[in-house]
Amino acid sequence: MLIYLLLGLTAAGLSLLATPLVRAVALRFGVVDRRSDPRSTRSPVPSLGGLAVLAALAGSIGLALLVNPGHIAVLGTLFWSWRWAFGGTILIAALGLADDVYRLKPITKIVFQTIAAAMVVADGHGVGRIIDPLTGNTILLGWLAAPITLLWIIGITNAFNLIDGLDGLAAGVGLIASLTLSIISLTTGRLDVALLTVALAGALGGFLYYNFSPASIFMGDSGSMFVGYLLAVLYVRGAQQADGVPLLAPILALSLPIADTLLAVIRRGFRQSPANGSANGREVFFGRLLAIFRRDQEHIHHRLMAMGMEESRAVLVLYGVAAVSGLMAVLSFHSKTAGVVSVLIVGSAAIYFSLRRSR
Numbered sequence: 001m002l003i004y005l006l007l008g009l010t011a012a013g014l015s016l017l018a019t020p021l022v023r024a025v026a027l028r029f030g031v032v033d034r035r036s037d038p039r040s041t042r043s044p045v046p047s048l049g050g051l052a053v054l055a056a057l058a059g060s061i062g063l064a065l066l067v068n069p070g071h072i073a074v075l076g077t078l079f080w081s082w083r084w085a086f087g088g089t090i091l092i093a094a095l096g097l098a099d100d101v102y103r104l105k106p107i108t109k110i111v112f113q114t115i116a117a118a119m120v121v122a123d124g125h126g127v128g129r130i131i132d133p134l135t136g137n138t139i140l141l142g143w144l145a146a147p148i149t150l151l152w153i154i155g156i157t158n159a160f161n162l163i164d165g166l167d168g169l170a171a172g173v174g175l176i177a178s179l180t181l182s183i184i185s186l187t188t189g190r191l192d193v194a195l196l197t198v199a200l201a202g203a204l205g206g207f208l209y210y211n212f213s214p215a216s217i218f219m220g221d222s223g224s225m226f227v228g229y230l231l232a233v234l235y236v237r238g239a240q241q242a243d244g245v246p247l248l249a250p251i252l253a254l255s256l257p258i259a260d261t262l263l264a265v266i267r268r269g270f271r272q273s274p275a276n277g278s279a280n281g282r283e284v285f286f287g288r289l290l291a292i293f294r295r296d297q298e299h300i301h302h303r304l305m306a307m308g309m310e311e312s313r314a315v316l317v318l319y320g321v322a323a324v325s326g327l328m329a330v331l332s333f334h335s336k337t338a339g340v341v342s343v344l345i346v347g348s349a350a351i352y353f354s355l356r357r358s359r
Contacts (some may be wrong), residue, residue, distance in 0.1 A: 003068065004182070007195060008202035011060035015206025018052040018059075023210070023217045031100055033218050046214055047100045049207055050223020053171075054093055055194075056203035066194070073191055085233050086122040090114035092157065092229040096222035110154070117153035120233055127236060131246045134232050154233045157294075159257035160228030161221060162264055166301045167213035169315050173256055173322045174227040175204040180253045180326035181235055184333055193234050200230065214313040228257070252329035256322045260300045267298060 025034065026046035033045045034050065065072055076092060078229055095112045115123050126149035141148060164170035178201035185193040204227070210216050219227075235250040251258060304314040 001157070003064075003200045004194065007060055007064050008198045008205070009201030010063055011056050011199045012206035014059045015052055015056035016209060017156050018055045019049060019207055019210045019217060020054040022048050022055075026217070029101075031220075045218050046107040046334070047218045048097070048222055049171075049211060049217045049219040050093065050096055050226050052217075052220070053200075053203045053223050054226060056206060057199050060199045060202060061196070066200075067220060075195065077192065082120075082123060082125065082233070082237070082268075084119040085125065087225065088119040089230055089233070091119070093222055093226040096220065096225040099225075107322035113157055113229075113303065114150065116229060117150045117157075120153060121149055123125050123210045125149075125151060125236060125285075149236070150237070153229065154281060155261060156232035156235075156257065157228040159254070159261040160231075162299065163225040163257050163260050163301065164219055164224040165299055166305075166311055166315050167215035168208055168211045168225070168303055169220075169318060170219055170224045171204045171208050172315065172319050173212050174231065175201050176319065176322040176326050177231055177253055178204065180329055181231065183330050184249060184253075187333065190237060193237055195235060200227070213315065249329045249333045252325050253334060255325040256300075256318060262313045264299065343355050 023046050024050060026048040031047050033047050065075065089324075092114060095109060095116075096151055099109060126145050128145040129136070130141065160170050160174065163173060178197045182194045182197040182201065185191070185197060207219070207223075211219065231254070235253070301314055301318060305311060309317070314317065
């Protein structure tokens, strides 16, 4: 366990060093946050924080390999068998960087996100079998495996992008999800995934020093999409058992961004649009599809602030929700029907009362 602790601390230290450098570069080239309320007196905040997280993650893994060459065999197998997926990670980070700088259209982002997700499927990986949490039976997905894997990766990638609306929220939730997956990976013997997720957690932890309210730098799309994509891909492998992927564990571990995204899809995609007699059915469909990716001020974190919470308190409450969800994911990983039901009841009650008491 000492190696994981040292790896996490190394990643955190590198992130603490890299973030001010990235912040200076963002300010030098004028890459600042565009989602700030124009009525706010807050100075523009530099973006591109995701580059610091990526650099810290890669740097800590590189140092770990230099210090302990034994990890080369562990991580080498992972990188080789998932080489297309890690190529997709670089593609997503580049896509986020381009969006931070040039503000890409939603359709452009969706196309490249789909390509990055398809690279995982092309590598022969995906959610081919799932384990029913109530019966423990294995369900073969057949031809549905590819579209479900694509939907999972694209959905989680955008989910982290959508919750990146308050100082420290996406980075903190990503940190909790990373630690959750590292625990699950250790129980399944996926040491390669455990090493990567511990390093990711450390990199996000170091970045949070600058990103928590009041933030001096934001993750930007280069960070939120990169973290979401990487976690989505790693959860496919890290939660893999001999019989398949337990359906409940990944959903519970990422329940906060998933819930916020589902609500956004319902809110934006199915909201009654103004009457337009010239629009045909296809135009209406694509119009509503693209509307899903437009920002609004009705996310879960916005609603907490509308109830009178300060930003930092709202973020801490959502950290608590993410932590309880992560604990539920770990506890449900090897549970059968009774255990799953008990975990869901207790966890849901804890989340409900924590939100209720925070009003």
